[in-house]
Amino acid sequence: MFAETSAVLSTTSTTAPGESALEVAGLTHRYADTPVLQELELQLYAGEYACLLGDSGSGKSTLLQLIAGIERAQHGQITVAGRTVADPARRLHVAPEDRGLGMVFQDQALWPHLSVQGHIEFPLRARRQPIDRQALADLLRRVGLGGLEQRRPGALSGGQRQRVGLARALAGNPRLLLLDEPLSAVDTAMRSELRAYLKRLFNDLHFTALHVTHDPDEAFELGTRVGVLERGKLIQWGTPQQLYRYPASLNVARLSGACGVAVAECLERNGNTAQVRWQEHIHTIPAHTDIRPGPAHLLLRPDALRPDADGFAAQLADARFQGDRWLAQVRIGEDSPLPVHLRDTPGPGLRLQLRESLAWLIPITQ
Numbered sequence: 001m002f003a004e005t006s007a008v009l010s011t012t013s014t015t016a017p018g019e020s021a022l023e024v025a026g027l028t029h030r031y032a033d034t035p036v037l038q039e040l041e042l043q044l045y046a047g048e049y050a051c052l053l054g055d056s057g058s059g060k061s062t063l064l065q066l067i068a069g070i071e072r073a074q075h076g077q078i079t080v081a082g083r084t085v086a087d088p089a090r091r092l093h094v095a096p097e098d099r100g101l102g103m104v105f106q107d108q109a110l111w112p113h114l115s116v117q118g119h120i121e122f123p124l125r126a127r128r129q130p131i132d133r134q135a136l137a138d139l140l141r142r143v144g145l146g147g148l149e150q151r152r153p154g155a156l157s158g159g160q161r162q163r164v165g166l167a168r169a170l171a172g173n174p175r176l177l178l179l180d181e182p183l184s185a186v187d188t189a190m191r192s193e194l195r196a197y198l199k200r201l202f203n204d205l206h207f208t209a210l211h212v213t214h215d216p217d218e219a220f221e222l223g224t225r226v227g228v229l230e231r232g233k234l235i236q237w238g239t240p241q242q243l244y245r246y247p248a249s250l251n252v253a254r255l256s257g258a259c260g261v262a263v264a265e266c267l268e269r270n271g272n273t274a275q276v277r278w279q280e281h282i283h284t285i286p287a288h289t290d291i292r293p294g295p296a297h298l299l300l301r302p303d304a305l306r307p308d309a310d311g312f313a314a315q316l317a318d319a320r321f322q323g324d325r326w327l328a329q330v331r332i333g334e335d336s337p338l339p340v341h342l343r344d345t346p347g348p349g350l351r352l353q354l355r356e357s358l359a360w361l362i363p364i365t366q
Ligand SMILES: Nc1ncnc2c1ncn2[C@@H]1O[C@H](COP(=O)(O)OP(=O)(O)OP(=O)(O)O)[C@@H](O)[C@H]1O
Pocket: 031, 032, 036, 054, 055, 056, 057, 058, 059, 060, 061, 062, 063, 214
């Protein structure tokens, strides 16, 4: 698989898997008096597909433009494949075309007069790199554009145009591929088809990517690493499993999957766990480092509660059959409904036990 990769993308040197592909340190940015990014720190290794999740206006596009060099950095450093490309303290700003990056945009930014072939040759011609027609034909075939080489954008579907943008960005063999909401301008059916393409292409070619999106499903389906940006601050950056198991905030918990929230009383913290009172019992629960004695949010994924005849009394609020199990919503005491996976058809009254090691305690924040 990897030998095939180098045949397809052989025009510039790539970063070896596991080496640092991107480092962003202390990046702070403002437009006039408005802070957009605050002290951003992130690191991406070669061979990773990172997805950065954030609401509209959280600063996602600004970050990509700073990495690409389209926007000039004001504070902090950006290093791509071991080479610092932006460091305003040293007046260093490497031009966008010299950063070895590929970019895919929401609106594709295709040229109406250029054919598909013309588009994918463009970055190579611009950098005076040799054109390996066999490798480009292979790339077009991989993105499902084989046979459409002479078509112009006006004669392509939305999904095909998006794939031209992707092939153009990959043809230059970038050290890092930046994707700015690449699937948001296409309809739902096309979006899931393109997601599958991206996933297959990444598994085949092992490129390194930073993909920004506001769609949690997209981020958690594609990302080998996921970040959550809130109002210019990176709240968490980790594997999907880390975000699911140890979310840093309520928002991250909800973005990363079904999650119930209960209020518990932290009595004492001991290293990575805390003694917690919930439903008149004392539990030992894995806890966030900012946890202090007092009220706290107890986060419960659907597997954190299990049926047990000696457990708490719970009332069934709702249940949905999921093929091999039920996803029920239950009420325990005063807490809002909590999700629970159940194997058997649930009745109205249930008894459930807390699986302490699968719960997670975070501070209550405004
Ligand atoms: N060139 C600019 N001049 C002034 N303000 C800007 C400029 N570009 C972006 N902004 C502002 O900076 C903030 C962050 O914008 P940015 O486009 O980075 O967010 P985003 O997360 O990509 O949002 P979206 O998902 O809507 O594209 C917004 O409040 C936006 O209005």
